[in-house]
Amino acid sequence: MIELYAFATPNSVKVPILLEELGAEYAVHPVNIRQGEQKTPEFLRLNPNGKVPVIVDSEGPAGQPITVTESAAILIYLAEKTGRFLAREGEARVRAFEWLFFHAAGLGPAFGQSGYFQKLAPEPIPAAIERFHGEAKRTLKVMDGRLAQVEYLAGEYSIADIANFGWIWRRAFANVDFAETPHVARWYAAIEARPAIGRAIAKIGG
Ligand SMILES: N[C@@H](CCC(=O)N[C@@H](CS)C(=O)NCC(=O)O)C(=O)O
Numbered sequence: 119m120i121e122l123y124a125f126a127t128p129n130s131v132k133v134p135i136l137l138e139e140l141g142a143e144y145a146v147h148p149v150n151i152r153q154g155e156q157k158t159p160e161f162l163r164l165n166p167n168g169k170v171p172v173i174v175d176s177e178g179p180a181g182q183p184i185t186v187t188e189s190a191a192i193l194i195y196l197a198e199k200t201g202r203f204l205a206r207e208g209e210a211r212v213r214a215f216e217w218l219f220f221h222a223a224g225l226g227p228a229f230g231q232s233g234y235f236q237k238l239a240p241e242p243i244p245a246a247i248e249r250f251h252g253e254a255k256r257t258l259k260v261m262d263g264r265l266a267q268v269e270y271l272a273g274e275y276s277i278a279d280i281a282n283f284g285w286i287w288r289r290a291f292a293n294v295d296f297a298e299t300p301h302v303a304r305w306y307a308a309i310e311a312r313p314a315i316g317r318a319i320a321k322i323g324g
Contacts, residue, residue, distance in 0.1 A: 120144040123164060123172040125151050126324040128229070128291075129189045130171040132284040134321045136196055136277060138314035139203060144173075146321050175199075189284070190222045193277040203277050210273045217264070217271040217278035225261065226285050228253035233291035254292045258299050265301035275309075283309050287319075 120137065122144050124130035137144045149155045149170050156168045165172045165187040173192050178184025186192045197204035205211040231250035235243060261282065264271060271278040286306055289295065296303035309315060 119176045121147060121174040121176075123147045123149050123161070123174075124170050124322050125149050126319075126322050127151065127170060128226070128284045128288040129169070130284075130322055131287060131318060131324060132189050132280050133171045133173065133192050133196075134318035135280050135283070135314055136193055136203065138318045138321075139280075139312075140196065140200055142196075142200075148323065190218050190281055193218070193281055197277050203275070203280070205272065205274070205276070210276070214272035214276045214278045218281050220257075220260075221278070221281040221285065225254075225257040225282060228257050229285045229289070229292035229294070232293060233288075236293050237291065251293060254294050255298075258286075258289075258294055258302060262299035262301045265305045269308075270305070279305070279309060283315075287324075 120142060122133055122137065124133060124146060125148060134144070134146070149161060151170060155161060156165075156170055162168055164174070164185055167187060169187070171189055171192060172185065172187050173195075174183060174185050175195075176183050186195050194204065204214055228250055231246070232254035235246040235250055239246070261271070270276065271282065283306070285292075286302065296306070
């Protein structure tokens with residue numbers, strides 16, 4: 119059984135999407151980050167970084183319970199445990215990691231900071247808006263170039279698509295759209311149509 123600690127956020131949604139794709143049994147524990155529940159002592163014992171998502175798997179390595187933080191690490195953990203949505207070898211595995219890291223170190227932070235400086239910052243800082251909004255639009259175009267060549271980021275649908283989908287699902291926060299990225303639009307529509315997506319979003323109240 120997997121306990122999922124999450125909220126209706128771009129980093130959280132990736133995990134229930136994969137759990138739904140896997141048909142896994144899991145329970146959602148909402149962590150209201152707007153009310154600071156991610157900084158309570160109880161939650162910090164699960165994730166000292168004070169962020170969602172987190173999973174606790176009662177059947178971890180050697181049959182022992184394990185807590186896993188960081189959305190990309192959780193996706194890899196679940197994909198490796200089940201042998202699904204991540205190629206075991208070859209170029210497809212290399213590409214999956216490439217686009218997973220692209221999301222974790224590039225597109226995700228750019229979207230997050232773009233949204234923060236445009237929607238949440240206490241005062242407007244034009245240089246920060248220009249930098250991060252520019253990076254959000256630029257990384258989306260990089261992805262568009264890849265998706266002009268392949269159906270999914272690693273060839274077949276994988277955790278790399280699920281990871282990037284999480285942020286692009288919340289693209290309005292970053293103030294980006296698909297006007298100049300038709301291949302991302304095609305890819306997004308194909309993933310959004312998968313039954314697992316609607317179920318996952320409903321589970322976290324998105
Ligand atoms: N690198 C982390 C980032 C997690 C993250 O930033 N989560 C946000 C929600 S999308 C959060 O918990 N924010 C609350 C806070 O920072 O206090 C991951 O991929 O899991």
